[in-house]
Amino acid sequence: MTKPVANLESPFDRSTPLPLYYQLKQWLSARIVSGELQPGEQIPSELELCERFGISRGVVRQALNELQYEGLIDRERGRGTFVSGPKTAEGLISGLRGLAEDAASRGQSIDSRVLVLREVPASASVASALELAEGDPVVELERVRSLDGEPHVLALTYLPAALVPGLADRDLSGSESLYRILREDYGLVNVSSRRRVEASVAGAREAELLGVEPGAPLLVLRSVGYAPGQRPLDYFMAYHRGDRSSFEVVLTSPEGTAASFAQLPVTDDRDRR
Secondary structure (H helix, E strand, O other), X not given: OOXXXXXXXXXXXXXXXXXXXXXXXXXXXXXXXXXXXXXXXXXXXXXXXXXXXXOOHHHHHHHHHHHHHOOOEEEXXXXXXXXXXXXXXXXXXXXOOOHHHHHHHOOOOXXXXXXXXXXXXXXXXXXXXXXXXXXXXXXXXXXXXXXXXXXXXXXXXXXXXHHOOOHHHOOOOEOOOHHHHHHHHHOOOOOEEEEEEEEEEOOXXXXXXXXXXXXXXXXXXXXXXXXXXXXXXXXXXXXXXXXXXXXXXXXOOOOOXXXXXXXXXXXXXXXXX
């Protein structure tokens, strides 16, 4: 059962030119930001809001769609609409820590479910990213990574097999950090990277693995990491839930260290499986 919104007076001023959907959106947004509506709390359904305020379903739907796009609500088919919890602010754009170390620094628990761990010939796009010849052996690692028990990111990583002998036989499930293994067992340190974030939506496979609806927003992080001497160390694509993730970027003035952005491969090999 939904909890009634505390303030039942109409959110609308029909004397203004502001669209009704925008006024409803701002009214609900203010109650979420103020804490009147708490994370996880269910808000009235489209029909309830229509009946309560005498507005059309289209007005309500547009307001809720925009609140969902802004990450303030989650809409779950068959269950209802809920106030979103706070997003995990990750420093994966401006920092070189992996997700496990990034989560540990925030006091979150992490768990990984390994879907693929094998040695395969490098495709053209992977070979280009890692500066290998097409067909050279690489270790392919695909994992669903959960934070505090909730699926958070689907990550696909490639590493030159020659740099990590035996890695394909390791147990990389649970809370194990790949970067820790590379650092401590192989003497490989990620000293720089090229990273890019882009918007996407969940296909059927991503939706099933991440526990979201098909078409749900995703943030895709692509990265090539480098060991000393600018030797490519890893190439990964991480599909983060858009309703649970945000990325923090540290910027510097022109007098500081400048950031360099370069084109990363757009294609990936998910369609091979």
